[in-house]
Amino acid sequence: xxxxxxxxxxxxxxxxxxxxxxxxxxxxxxxxxxxxxxxxxxxxxxxxxxxxxxxxxxxxxxxxxxxxxxxxxxxxxxxxxxxxxxxxxxxxxxxx
Numbered sequence: 001x002x003x004x005x006x007x008x009x010x011x012x013x014x015x016x017x018x019x020x021x022x023x024x025x026x027x028x029x030x031x032x033x034x035x036x037x038x039x040x041x042x043x044x045x046x047x048x049x050x051x052x053x054x055x056x057x058x059x060x061x062x063x064x065x066x067x068x069x070x071x072x073x074x075x076x077x078x079x080x081x082x083x084x085x086x087x088x089x090x091x092x093x094x095x096x
Contacts, residue, residue, distance in 0.1 A: 003038065004061045005092040008054040016083035017050045023079045024052055030072040031056075036063030050085070061091070 012020035024042055031040040038057035045051035058064040067073065 002060065002093050004058045004064050005094060006054070006056040006058070006064065006089060007092065008056070008089045009087065010052040010054070010084060011086040012050045012052070012080075013083055013085045014050055016080075020050075020052065020080055020083055023076050024054075027072060027076055030070075031067070034063075034067055034070065036060065037067070064091075 010020065010024065021044065028040060028042055031037055036059040038059060039055070041055045043053040043055070045053065056064075058067070
């Protein structure tokens with residue numbers, strides 16, 4: 001099993017930054033406590049407060065796939081529906 005890295009960019013709608021930030025912050029301790037989560041780090045762009053960046057490492061793709069179905073992530077998605085302008089996720093494997 002290879003460790004999986006996820007790089008995610010979340011761009012909140014300009015009038016929803018505070019809500020999206022609060023909902024993302026709720027995810028941090030819950031996700032870090034999940035089995036197989038190595039790290040789950042949330043960042044905010046210093047020049048664009050609507051841009052959030054997540055850097056995640058998981059023990060395996062299978063564990064990350066299971067993470068996508070957990071209750072706290074589903075709650076985040078419901079709470080932020082229509083409040084995200086754009087988001088994208090890149091999955092990577094560390095090679096060195």
